[in-house]
Amino acid sequence: MRIALIPDKFKGSLTATQVCDAMEAGIREAYPGAEIRRFAASDGGDGFLEAVRAVRPVEVVQALVTDPIGREITAPFLYDPRTGDAFIEMAKASGMEMLSPGERNPMRTDTRGTGQLILKAVQRGARHIFVGLGGSGTNDGGCGIASVFGYRFLDRDEQALLPAGGNLERIAHIVQPKDLPIPRQVRITAVNDVNNPLWGPQGAAQVYAAQKGASPEDIHRLDAGLQNLEERVREQLGVDSGSLPGAGAAGGTAFGLKCFLGADFTSGTNLVLRLNGFEHYLSKHKTAYVFTGEGRIDAQTLNGKLIQGVLQLASAQKCPVVAICGKCDAPMDALKSLGFEAVLEVSDPRKSLDYAMAHAHELVAEAVQGFLQQNK
Template identity: 45%
Template sequence: MNYLVIPDKFKGSLTAKEVIQSITNGLERADKSPSIDTVIASDGGDGFLDAVATNIVAEEVIVETLDPLGTKIFASYLFKEETKTAYVELAKASGLELLKEKDRCAKSTSTYGTGILIKNAIKKGATKIYVGLGGSATNDAGMGIAAALGYSFLDEDGIVLNPIGDNLSKVFKIERNATASILNRIQFFAVNDVDNPLFGPNGAAYVYAKQKGACTEDIAKLDNALEYFNSVIKHSLVVDNSLLPGAGAAGGTAYGLKTFFNAEFISGVNFLLELAQVSTIFKNKKIDYVITGEGKIDSQTSNGKLVKGIVDLSKQFNVPVVAVCGKLDANKAELQKMGLKNAIEIYDKKKSVDYSMRNAAKLVENIMYQFFKKKTSIMFKIKLM
């Protein structure tokens, strides 16, 4: 049988490449002669650069920058000289995975380090910049990136504020450095696949800040701060992007990119599937199964995640999709809404989540073997009839 394998990472456990290897191992055990095409993909979050790097030839540029709490680190972006295009993954400098769990604090983190990467890319000659959003440790509405690129945020006393989430509610005036005019010649693209607004019950703080170390009280304060910050923006810049679908991505970074740099919002899934020419694979080869997956499949998976994008594309070619995940927290109706007929979790309720994460590679391989052993046996019998 012909298989197309396009999974996302299993966050905190396996990279997309490692998931692909485990699925491939399982298929090769179950099917004596499998034909397997694999694609490294991403929804614009963690793994964005890996997905881009597998599909285009670009230089990896390593830069000294800052992590979400302002500690010096080295991070990279990709630069394609021929097209003057840079690809920046926000999680590389401003990601949640850069911080120990005890250090995560959405009030104190900033996207400033990502701004340093973007600034370096502009100095290198980039005129197009794609920023992959997702996996952020921040809730600063992109204020950090803006500060790194020539904006200043002042309080009532005219003191320049540190661009962190906790200071959104203290912004009184916004200034732009004269040298920042070069930004008018740069095309920015915010690559993400969530549709959350900036603030409110479905906004950046209420939906995502908890996993970034915010308590219930913090979340309410951050949400109010985002709404206040938008009011300052409306007064100072006479724009309001707060309700744009996706504005709340990466703690409001998408909102900041749109507001300060007029970034275009594009779908991460569609962008990377097009880059990988996945439609061409479907057209040139009869695919029997598409296999995708991610660490957790739940009700949010249908909101623009990679799995949903794979399902939607596969429907166009009438190919069934099998999804493997670490944890399955979606009911039958939610799976049907996503278009998934088969979703398999590796989590065993008799064992700890930690066990599943530590042994994910082997568990994915085994569950793929078990599932497709039955499928290939049925196919073999049909051929004999």
């Protein structure tokens, strides 16, 4: 029996590699001789660098940057000297998980650290820079990144503003750098899998800012600030990108990358599935099952996420897909109608969330073993 594994992380519990370990343990109990192939996975957010390192011979470069509240830290990026490609994971420099609960405040945080990583990659000689978005603790519309490259943001009194989310509503004038320190031949690609516009009911602030520490009043101001930023960019830079699907990714960082640095957008899932050879493998090898999954399956799961990409590619090869999750908040019937062979929820409603997270490895292994034994 041949089985492919391509799960996402179970956030706060297991990395994607650890989920694979648990799945493999369950498979070995049911089919000791199974041929198992693992594939690194990411949608461009947390784990992006890990997914790239698994399939590309790259250098890990450490850079001194600032975190979302201005502390100096060391953050990595990947560089492939053969191709000139560089890979940056925003969460490593501007991530929410870098902040304690009391430090999380998207009114004050910024993306300068991510901009510093991009600049370091340019200085290293990168010709194509992929910036994986996701897991950010920011909502500054990419202004922090822009400030690293010489952009300045002024209020009505021509006073300089710090490039934080809470100042976006005060921006009256954007001063462009005379010479952008990026050679024209350098291409920047924002890697993400969300379709949110910059502002509005489905925008960056209203959908994601609460989980980054914003109060209801903060969310209103952040949303108004992003709208103001879009208007100033359109008026003064001649770029109209706020309504583009994905512009609201990572607190509007995708918007900023496009407007200030000329970035294009690409799907993180599609990029990683191209890099890791998943589609090619399924086309060449008859595979009994593909096991995928994530910590929580809900209405957002099939909105441009990893599991959607896996399901589409596997279904095209008529390969059954089994999804494993800690918690399922979507109707099972609806998920099966989309093409899943099964969706296995591993948490026990009689036990606490803390228990499920602490015993995630055993629960995943048992779920996989049970499914395979039932379907022999």
